[in-house]
Amino acid sequence: MRRTKSLVTAGLAAAVSALALTTAGLAVPAQAAQAAPSAAAAGVDCDGWVHNNNPDHGIAGCSNNTDRTVTFRAEVVCGWAPDVSGQWVTLAPGQYGESSGVCAIYSSGVGSVGWTIQ
Numbered sequence: 001m002r003r004t005k006s007l008v009t010a011g012l013a014a015a016v017s018a019l020a021l022t023t024a025g026l027a028v029p030a031q032a033a034q035a036a037p038s039a040a041a042a043g044v045d046c047d048g049w050v051h052n053n054n055p056d057h058g059i060a061g062c063s064n065n066t067d068r069t070v071t072f073r074a075e076v077v078c079g080w081a082p083d084v085s086g087q088w089v090t091l092a093p094g095q096y097g098e099s100s101g102v103c104a105i106y107s108s109g110v111g112s113v114g115w116t117i118q
Contacts (some may be wrong), residue, residue, distance in 0.1 A: 060086065062117070
């Protein structure tokens, strides 16, 4: 499961996430909302995915297409467990990097992967 979208598009499209309830009344994991685009993030392209061999491991990868340094981290939504944030990664212009987070063992797995850019 791999998805790619521009941060500008994601920031404008994703404002609020909602919880859906199953017929049994249990909460379903919500989609993560990406941060609103800033001037520094306008040329940063990110995508998020779940690790092929570990459904509890979420990864965000970003390419810095700007002329200045940017910092980002993964924001992983975990089912049945607290959400986690990955390590901060600093990218010089033209660089690519990845940040990841692992959900707790009792989690039902990664629900979605988003990112925060500074």
